[in-house]
Amino acid sequence: MRPFRMKQFALEHQASAHKVGTDGVLLGAYAAEYFAKEPPRAVLDVGTGSGLIALMLAQAFTDCHVTGIDIDAPSAQEASLNAARSPFASRISILEGDFTQLPTPKSPYDLIISNPPYFTESHFAEDARKTQAKHIGALTPDDIFEHSVSLLAPTTGRVMLILPPSTWDGFAKAASQYGYSVEHKLEVSTRAETPPKRLITLWSRDKVTSPTLSRLTLLAGSGRHDYTPEYQSLLASYLL
Numbered sequence: 001m002r003p004f005r006m007k008q009f010a011l012e013h014q015a016s017a018h019k020v021g022t023d024g025v026l027l028g029a030y031a032a033e034y035f036a037k038e039p040p041r042a043v044l045d046v047g048t049g050s051g052l053i054a055l056m057l058a059q060a061f062t063d064c065h066v067t068g069i070d071i072d073a074p075s076a077q078e079a080s081l082n083a084a085r086s087p088f089a090s091r092i093s094i095l096e097g098d099f100t101q102l103p104t105p106k107s108p109y110d111l112i113i114s115n116p117p118y119f120t121e122s123h124f125a126e127d128a129r130k131t132q133a134k135h136i137g138a139l140t141p142d143d144i145f146e147h148s149v150s151l152l153a154p155t156t157g158r159v160m161l162i163l164p165p166s167t168w169d170g171f172a173k174a175a176s177q178y179g180y181s182v183e184h185k186l187e188v189s190t191r192a193e194t195p196p197k198r199l200i201t202l203w204s205r206d207k208v209t210s211p212t213l214s215r216l217t218l219l220a221g222s223g224r225h226d227y228t229p230e231y232q233s234l235l236a237s238y239l240l
Contacts (some may be wrong), residue, residue: 004052006238008059009086011050016075018049023198024115027162028056029234030186030200030216031113034160040064040110044151046099047071047114047139051079051092056238057113058088067109069095069102071138099139100147108153113160116144141167141174149178149205158183159203165196175203183208187215 001014013020031053039061045054048068058066068083070076076096083092095102117138148159159180163171172182180203187196196215220228 004050005240006056007240008238009055009082009088011052011055011082012078013050013052015078016050017072018047018075018115020050020052023162024049024052025056025235025238026188026198027113027115027160027200028053029238031057031111031160032060032237033234034184034202035061035111042107042109043067043111043113044069044109045113046144047116048079048094049075049115051082051094053113053115054079054092054094055082055086055088058083058086058092060237065091065093067093067095069097069099071096071098100143102147102151104150108157109151110153110156111158111160112144112148112152114144115162116141141171142177144171145174145178145180145203148180152205155206157205161201161203163199163201165199168199168201171201179205181205181208182211184212184214187213189215189217191219192217 003010003012004020011020018024041064043057043064043066045057045066045068048054048070051068054066054068057064068079070079073096076094080094083089083094086092144159144161152158161171175181182201183204184202186200188198188200189196216230216234217228218231220226
């Protein structure tokens, strides 16, 4: 498998349980755009895989330190290699371990970001590592929100996730249980006439009375690479 090349870095991803894909690229690019005016100073990327989102945010936020964590040893090792070879090596740390076991940091994170597992029992993979990376039982919505509380800045810290719409109710219920409310939601559709395929959701513990909603369409026509101007603009800083 060839490295996945971006404008400012390249990613080896053959060893990672989570290969580079549209969800990760979309989440990293949208987070970079959403927080462009008020960049976070410390970010935690949960389930970092090959380090894709960690490197994208290190590129976007030049005064930010990004930590990636993955419970899968080969993924964490590959992410470490990718980070070390990037121009942002001094601002990226990669941890091998369980997110739910992370101690309270001396300095809290401003943003926890994740392309979390969401597959159910019907999607079990033959590969145990892929099952761990993608199956919701490996990192539940409750796990994410419960353990984010002690890791984030108390009122300003946020959680950003990319999800299939079918998982919305479960994540919203877990978020509410731990004092989070949705601050912003991006609905992502493949084409203008199709329903949303993904949601990028932003959660805050500061009570939000009027969450914002926006939409993004990926394809303008019938071709696989006939991207909309909005999608091209979002990815312009990253994709060759």
